[in-house]
Amino acid sequence: MLILPLSCQDQPQQPPCTPEDIVRGPWAVGYHSTRAEVRWETTSLGCGGIRIRRKSGGDWLAQVGSTQMPLSRRLSLTEGVPDRPDQAGTSILHRVELQNLMPGTCYQYQVSQTEGIAIGRFCTAPRLESRETIRFGVLGNTHPRRGVDLALYDRLAAWSPSIILHTGNIQHYEGLAETWSDWFARTKPLLQSAAILPVIGNRDLEVVEETVVEDGSTPLEFQEYFQTIWGENGHTGIGNNYAYRIGGLLVLALDSEGNDRNMWDDATQQWIIELLSTAEADPTYRFAVVIFHRALYTRSLHGGQDARRSEFVNLVAPFRVRLILNGQSHCYERFIESERTWVVSGGGGASLHNCDERFDQLELAQQAVESVHHWIGFTLTASGLTGEVFDTDDRLIDRFEIGG
Structure with a gap:
């Protein structure tokens, strides 16, 4: 079983959350045998979460809510940049930590609680003794x-x-x-x-x-x-x-x-x-x-x-x-x-x-x-x-x- 934090819909005493556009990401971080992390950024607080399944296909295994933290950036590059400038200000970093995954397995994830759909893939590390390719x-x-x-x-x-x-x-x-x-x-x-x-x-x-x-x-x-x-x-x-x-x-x-x-x-x-x-x-x-x-x-x-x-x-x-x-x-x-x-x-x-x-x-x-x-x-x-x-x-x- 996955150890799942509550998604934003499941948290008690919270008003309904609003989906937000992703401005950077998503991307996976680290390489571990039974756990993984996915991150992305939005412009403001709102619904955040992913669902995952084994890359080989099949049913979605779980939906997992994100931890959201404000990022305050001072670096700004806008003048002379033809498009997609880096602007100073605050954005929201979403982090989803997944645990109890299968070693040596690739998963597909989908950020499904934002405006639009963003997908990605990550793999877990094999067991140390593994001789699989x-x-x-x-x-x-x-x-x-x-x-x-x-x-x-x-x-x-x-x-x-x-x-x-x-x-x-x-x-x-x-x-x-x-x-x-x-x-x-x-x-x-x-x-x-x-x-x-x-x-x-x-x-x-x-x-x-x-x-x-x-x-x-x-x-x-x-x-x-x-x-x-x-x-x-x-x-x-x-x-x-x-x-x-x-x-x-x-x-x-x-x-x-x-x-x-x-x-x-x-x-x-x-x-x-x-x-x-x-x-x-x-x-x-x-x-x-x-x-x-x-x-x-x-x-x-x-x-x-x-x-x-x-x-x-x-x-x-x-x-x-x-x-x-x-x-x-x-x-x-x-x-x-x-x-x-x-x-x-x-x-x-x-x-x-x-x-x-x-x-x-x-x-x-x-x-x-x-x-x-x-x-x-x-x-x-x-x-x-x-x-x-x-x-x-x-x-x-x-x-x-x-x-x-």
Whole structure:
């Protein structure tokens, strides 16, 4: 049975509620085996709730009311924005928490207590010992106004991943022509297809010129959008770092942007070591995937990260870290070093970089490179992990396997 909060119609001593239009979302948050969360925003208080069913079809299982909380945003970008500006003011964040779900199951949800109908999909994580096939997508640097063919997002959504891992720089206020409101509209296929689990990129911490930010404080965009949309995902973590399991894989989602001198402070490094050490003793564990924004192996203009790369390699040397996923460079690259696969995936919409013209000392390690907009589909089976990389024309540009 689902543990269900009362819907707004069922709450005693309340006047009838009024449906409200959705202005952002809906979207799913987090990746857990028996629980999930769906969020969306409306302009004012009113009815809020969803109903769910197993994605395979059948009857709706339950209708669940939302918890509503006011959001007061100070950040405003309206001047020079052709459409869908981000305006200061108050909106209502709806959150629906679902519990006692089936592990390894995909559900369809429908926000049915608002004006109009909004639908989406989320999947629960499989049991740790599961060897069933799992698919997850990867992309990064998603700046949809950059002119990328939006078929990129449609094709990733149609592939039906269980979750989408994002390598950072979700949205970028470049030239004040891009807004979160526009991002939500243009990436709707992704939001409807699966929960997105992002790491922080440098653009996610940008300071907009028109916004007054006190010295030492977190930028308003990060406070009012990134944290509100993706924060409190229920995963164990420290600071802006968190971890979760995809079957036998341990995923460490790390913040590479918070420290200019070192990749991570002592407390974060100790947390990483403890997580990996604990995983090594778990019989269901296969290997670790580490994802963070800053590209430590790249032949783009962002290269030259030798010291930070050595720091990271030394940190994880005793452990089964087989795959490292990065963003930052607006291209696709794959390297192999000491039986580890390093992948740069920053081609989700931003203007492209050349990624094969610098740092010749890395040429032998570079197994593949394409300056194209792309997404990656990973398939985890009992025998290992397979990655397939597709461009906007659905052309397969790389394929690789990681055993374990």
